[in-house]
Amino acid sequence: MSHDGTKLGYASSMLGDIEFYFLVMRQPDAPQAVTTEVTDAGVRLSWQPGEFHTETRGYLVYTSTASGEPGRLLTPEPVSATDYLTTPQTLTGVRGEPLYARVSAIEHSGLESLPSAEVILTATEGVHQNQYVEAESGDYTATAEEVFDPTAAGLYGVALGNLRTSGPLVLSVERPRGRPAARLWVRARAQRPADIQVSIDGAQARPVRVKDIGWAWLSADVKVAAGEGSIEVRLTPSGPGITVDRICLATDPGYTPTGLGGLDETPPDAITGLEAVPEGSYAVRLKWDATADERFSHYNVYACTETGFDAAQECLIASPARPEYIDWGLKAGTVYYYRVTAVDRSGNESAPSQEAQATTSALDPRLFAEVSQTWNTTDKRSAELAFTMPADGQFVLWGNVQSLDGVRSAPIELLLDGQSLGSQGIHFDYICVGHGGPVLNTPVWNCFRPSIATPDAPLAFGAPAGEHVLTLRAPESVKVLFDGFVVTNDLGFEPEGTVDFVVGPEGH
Known part of the structure; x- marks a missing residue:
């Protein structure tokens, strides 16, 4: 796991050779405690790093003339410090409109956090402010729990009890500065219809009815005076099965969140020149x-x-x-x-x-020698396959093989015209149960080719034009059954059935 818990890397041999996987577990923590200070040089934004910020490369500042909107990126290059001066030139063209700012954190990996709480850069008198808060930033008790959901903002929401009704979800929201808040929006969904009782600083509001299994923005009329500090929003479910993604405390009664709510959901332009x-x-x-x-x-x-x-x-x-x-x-x-x-x-x-x-270029000439030959290594220790190379070049051998004893290791030595090509292990991984041995009576097409230890290693065995004999030898400990072979110079050939490596998506 990465230092800030945003990424996970692991290795697995479940699909044959060891492969490395990387996944995103969560977004970086957003900056906290964003404040503004008016100076002679402009308005200075300051903030604190999120709780986990070891992997943070810097910070990005966004501004907007409408509250609760994604805005435009003011700092294409990340800011390394925890403050940023918005100069008078930055504020030019606002024409008396309010200007809002939000800050996000970006990792060296390129992962970006959700935006911080919004602040007002210009005059706050009488301006609207629509403030978003993530559900997982709040306090909750069993049986509520944070749940992963790729359709939620920030990839997570808070499930307020799956089988039993949980206690309340308690969120802290910055009090609006310019006008009193008129409406609380909740992005939620439910496995079955249920209510969310809403209270703000102890004052009860109309319950929110959650009816849909998909995300929906639901509202309750509230009264929150403008001023300094924060308020407590308490969401109490009437039954289990409700999940809350985020809330929005809006001073503008005409403001309606859509989609994820206040986040960038505009895709880039289509790629050209392919x-x-x-x-x-x-x-x-x-x-x-x-x-x-x-x-x-x-x-x-x-x-x-x-x-x-x-x-x-x-x-x-x-x-x-x-x-x-x-x-x-x-x-x-x-x-x-x-x-x-x-x-x-x-x-x-x-x-x-x-x-x-x-x-892709066609092979000319193409070698494809299909040998309908059965070889049981418990009956005889070796088998011979005759084929003709149409020209100097390379070849690989495919063998349709199954285990007779369930042992995972099955080395086979290959000899070309009496000269050893080395020992090749049969890759039973695709027909194994977990990390155990192969499933009996289940064949797999195994590709015999040189061991690839470096990027410059050959992908196939070399052979001159003409007739050849390929000999396969098995030690006494190996108990497998081959039922057919293919010798080919077509390195892109893939037999029908289970093979010992993945070529690509279906049709590719």
């Missing part, structure tokens, strides 16, 4: 015009062997940070279609680019 160029028989080089979006996070590359495909999760092959990518491990003589999107730091994804296509 080009796809084949690189031999097994790869395609992609490049496109870089996005100009100032909140850019990464690109998503989608691929398929059918034109007109949807840029959906099952076709996602990569998420590079640069406007280029090499798609490798492809099939020879095959047409591939590609689309690319841009994703910003809020997770908003652009519309897909125009489709580009490329055809």
